[in-house]
Amino acid sequence: MSTTDLLRFSLYPFSTSKLTHSNVHSRYNFPPLLPPRRRLHRVYSPGVRTVNRVVSKAIEFKAPDLQQQEKPAEEESISTVLLDVSGMMCGACVTRVKSIIAADERVDSVVVNMLTETAAIKLKEGGEQSYPDVADELAKKVTASGFDARRRPSGIGVEAKVKKWRETVEKKEALLVKxxxxxxxxxxxVALCCGSHATHILHSIGIHLGHGSILDVLHNSYVKGGLALGALLGPGRDLLFDGLRAFKKGSPNMNSLVGFGSIAAFAISAVRTQWAQD
Structure with a gap:
């Protein structure tokens, strides 16, 4: 056998020639140096299909103990009370209400919201009094400090909450219109009181207007004093009285500051007018 016969192999992958252990040994009489290998051939029947098996494992789910879950929620809802607080005008009012409630030893924590006009209070457990009684006492303390407060009954339904929300919205809209x-x-x-001074400004820029009867009346000091008094007792009445009431109860607010400033300005103007007449 020549060397060319040994190298005459087809390089095409789908060639019919096979270089295996058996045909090389039988054709070219090579000694079997390697042990024969056995190949496993799977025989598939055309009528038999493979079936995919799904192995599942049963898992036991236990229902949670509803009694144990309801107990903490029930205790938390009972130990938390809600107060409706009205009359808060600014951040100082919120701080004042919060300090009054937090000063009580039976209170664990408190959150005051000026927009919703509420104060959420979490009471300490183990007290001798019931939670509603403690909430009523706290509401009385807040009311005594100048803010109208009352305890909101617990356990109200969704309809009652929606009704309360609508009442609050209507109240705010009415206050806005007022x-x-x-x-x-x-x-x-202000225009009637200060409008007469516009004539002096016109004189300074070269525009001279004759003073008529209306301007003469507006230039009268007593008329101006009457207009200022009407502004205090008219549009500013609620602001003035609320500030004085809060100051009397020991809880001054921004209305107290504005009210005292307005009273002082009016008093100084009145004294100055009286001295000018003398």
């Missing part, structure tokens, strides 16, 4: 009317009236009084 405040807008008062501001318009107040600026009208």
């Amino acid at each position: 405040s807008r009317n008062r501001v318009a009236f107040a600026w009208t009084l």
Whole structure:
């Protein structure tokens, strides 16, 4: 056998020639140096299909103990009370209400919201009094400090909450309309009181207007004093009285500051007018 016969192998992958242990040994009489290998041939029947098996494992789910879960929620809802607080105008009012409630030894924590006009209070456990009684006492303390407070009954339904929310919205809208009317009236009084001084400004820029009867009346000091008094007792009445009431109860607020400033300005102007007449 020549060497060319040994190297005459087909390089095409789908060639019919096979170089295996058996045909090389039988054709070219090579000694079997390697042990024969056995290949496993799987025989698939055309009528038999493989079936995918799904192995599942049963897992036991235990229902949670509802009694143990309901106990903490029930205790938390009972130990938390809600107060409806009205009359808060600024952040100082919120701080004042919070300090009054937090000063009580039976209170664990408190959160005051000026927009919703509420105070959420979490009471300490183990007290001798019931939680509603403690909430009523706290509401009385807040009311005595100048803010109208009352305990909101617990366990109200969704309809009651929606009704309360609608009442709050209607109340705020009514206060907004009332405040807008008062501001318009107040600026009208300001225009009447300070409008007469515009003639002096016109004189300074070379525009001279003859003073008529209306301007002469507006230049009268007593008329100006009457307009200022009407502004205090008219649009500013609620602000003035609320500030004085809060100061009397030991809880001054921003209305107290504005009220005392307005009273002082009016008093100084009145004294100055009286001295000018003398």
